[in-house]
Amino acid sequence: MKERLEQVCQEALARLETADSMEALNEIRVAYLGKKGKLTEILKSMRDVAPEDRPKVGQLVNEARAQLEGRLDGRKRELAAKAREEQLRSETIDVTLPAKRNLVGHRHPNTIALEELERIFIGMGYEVIEGPEVEYDYYNFEALNIPANHPARDEQDTFYINKDIVLRSQTSPVQVRTMEQQKPPIRMIAPGRVFRSDEVDATHSPCFHQVEGLVIDKGITFADLKGTLQDFARELFGPETKVKFRPHHFPFTEPSAEMDVSCFKCGGKGCRMCKGSGWIEILGCGMVHPKVLRMSGIDPDEYTGFAFGIGLERITLLKYEIDDMRLLYENDDRFLRQF
């Protein structure tokens, strides 16, 4: 009996080791442990065993059963692991195949540059304000200390709608509108479209953008103007950027200046971009002219302020090294995709 048990058991274990599929394992289970299985039959033949031997034989049979079941489970796990491994191996992909990307659009480089400017000035507490693009002559000129027949009007080649209404030639009229509407302290920037009758070429466009800035408060100094614009330049062009202020003339500021930044391409050594000078002109600025303050209803004895105007396209062209302004208004997909 015992010999028979061992023999069956060995036979089953041997078959388990060679079984190579779940089905084969199942067959073995049925063949030995099933109702008509060999082990079950041995158990059934217990009645032929002497009663006093039965517990011992029963124990033997149960041990054999447990051994077989244990090994059966083990084999199942082994086969499952092997199958998983096989599956993973077969599912290997070439990860260098091309990506499937969503078609995502691109922002206009002017807007990217503008958003960067806005971010900097908003961080410094400036509000972003807009004004009309078709503007009264009064706001575009008169209130900015550019009376009728002032030569500066010729310099700007303004588009006229009639004698009182123009296409604004600068964003500076938003200064005046803001001062009329708000009480100091004022800190604002006013980005927007402006128009001048320049023929279209690589460096001119009759329609372009400026960003105006205005700060009005008690005790604002020229040093504040310098400090603010220096911080701005370093934010925009990098912390190593140097700035240079040159005296200039604008009718609506006094003193006035133009600001150059050290060339961000060559770092000031001189290159094609800065035409060898190491400096790039970036903006015009100055202390708001007392006449302008007074005309806008602000007492120049109580308040002072500074203003600046940035040519957005200039920043865009320089920052992204675009060599022809016309590209900005053609909207060629191959151009826009690069930003």
Add this chain to the structure above:
Amino acid sequence: MNTPYSWIKAYVPDLDVTPQEYTDAMTLTGTKVEGYTRLDKNLEKIVVGEILSIDPHPDADKLVVCRVDVGSEVLQIVTGAPNVAVGQKVPVVLDGGKVAGGHDGGPMPEDGVRITAGKLRGVMSYGMMCSIEELGSSRDMYPDAPEEGIYILPEDAEVGADAVELLGLHETVFEYEITSNRVDCYSVLGIAREAAATFRKEFVPPEVRTVGNREDVNDYIQVEVKDGNLCPRYCARVVKNIRLAPSPQWMQRRLAACGIRPINNIVDITNYVMEEYGQPMHAYDLDQVAGHKIVVKRAEDGQEFQTLDGQVRKLDSNVLMICDGEKAVGIAGIMGGENSKITDDVHTMLFEAACFDGTNIRLSSKRLGMRTEASGKFEKGLDPNSAEEAINRACQLIEELDCGDVVGGMVDVYTTALGPKRIAFRPDWANQFLGTDIPKEEMLKYFEKIQLEYDEVTEEVIVPSFRQDLECEADLAEEVARFYGYDKIPTTLPRGEATTGKLSFKLRVEEVARDVAEYCGFSQSMTYSFESPKVFDKLLLPADDPKRQAVTILNPLGEDFSIMRTLPLNGMLTSLATNYNRRNKNVRLYELANVYLPKSLPLTELPEERMQFTLGFYGEGDFFMMKGVVEEFFDKIGLHGRMAYNPEAGKPFLHPGRQAEFSYQGQVLGYLGELHPQTAENYGIGERAYVAVIDMPAVLPLANFDRKFEGIAKFPAVTRDLSMVVPHHVRVGQIEEILEKKGGKLVESYHLFDLYEGAQIQAGFKSVAYSVTFRAKDRTLEDKDVNAVMSKILSALAELGIELRS
């Protein structure tokens, strides 16, 4: 404005700086130097040579072989120049030296031309004799140069000496950008004054003496000014026994360096003084001036006048004229007349130095289309006091150069003399304004250098008349700042009350529009605000369409840019067409820009500017893709409800069966559709294209960024499928409207899962299937709840002739 360094140095004798130092320092005090040219940049090893002999070339008829003494040695030089002769002194470039250009006067190479010894037709030549063109100049500037051939130096030139020096070409010419307020700096003296102040050197202007014989000018000429506003000052002097001749070399060289061609002594003196003082002068042949009388008055309307360039000009009463006893002899401040111009046989000359109203000159010269050297100066508004100084300086030069006999005295019509003005100045205020700490004495030193006096008693600065740009204390603060140095002013940040940095709500919504468009594959475009009136035809707008009412530009760049757009589509379609022509595939663009809608025409108030969010594409995608982008945008700005689409949008430029106007809560927000094939053809877009236009001002009052969490559904949903047979003309939008209205709160969502028209469906009908999800927030729905709602929905559908499919 150009000045040679030597001319500045004539008035600032201690000036000793390199061109770059000059450029940098002047720019930092406000006289912007645009650049400079060294006239001797490419002139190397050029000396005075004397031609000792000339022999024929053995193998070339047109060449000769010269022996030239260059001081250190005698060289053999082969030349083809026709004008050489033994004994002449000539400029010779030695072996290894450099000249500026070729002998033909063509464009000059950047690095000049290197000259080396070499054979010319078999005969060695050890250098080259130079023409004026090879020396980098021209016969215009050196009128004594021969038409062709070598430039001949004066007989007394020293052999072996530096020929470049002799020719006055060791010179640097600076080019300035003078700001319009600094009229005084459109002159050599004005710039020299700034240079002296910049480098803190002494300023030594020419000493002007009043010359003249014992005669009285009033016996020669009478002057009457009829319009003192347009001519604040008129000075006249007379020179007789004119002796025309070339002006001296030094004067010719200075004029040439400024780009002015030397003509003769009288013309040159006039030009010289104009450069020196910035004061234009005019010379008349006194014998041609009828009645020896000058009258300054306005022209008659329609009057014609021949200017000295031979052209006949039509005048009007705003043009100021210089007349004699009978007729007009010149347009004041712009150009003299043909009838009184100086000719070679002039005997007696009338010199005019006047001050005309700058604005009048500017407007007249613009109207007449005549912008001359003189008008360019007058239009800036000259200092009337410089007229007297300039005319006296000219007469002094006439006497010194012996070009004629100056008659004593000056006729001077100067009704209201312009004196110095006084401006209150508080040094403390200036320091506070600039954010500096400059001692008062220092400030006064800067002022003194530019001839501003300070009155300690009244605490005022006394400003001479040539500085008409200085008007207020802030102007004086600028004078302090620029001579203290903008670079030395500290950098601080505004103190005081903090302010909130922010974007307006409108700009925030526009930012979302950009984000959504880009996530959906659209790139941002920018187009001009003005366009051609022809676009209305291209867009098929009927003749009476209100959108044809556009703001017109008076002085456009051309008809193509003459009206302000009332529709945003032309820019979009033009950009799409550009891309299509360049064979770019699947192009999707958007633009955020204004249209300009006049409230009335002609314009009496500003037009309404409405921001339009315009999308357009061709290539992959269809109407419903575009519709999806529009809804995505509305969803992101808080318009979560159902948009209504009206197919009767009435847009002539869109496909009549594929367009819709969309609205939200009854408010029209824009339209979308497929481009009408005719419009596409008009723009040259060869594929189906789709556009959407969202009117942002209509959207803004509905938009919001407030969001509230509504919880996640806890109770199970019930889904019912509705398979319907729908009359063909009924739009699914009508079904959805019923689902929303009749379904009420219990309808959580619905979606179209089948749409079919064809064989199994009877003609005139279509099969439409919706899956509707019901859910309550507070309980599990029972069949009876859903059935009640379903029956309401079904009866409403039945009214539209819709039946459930059996």
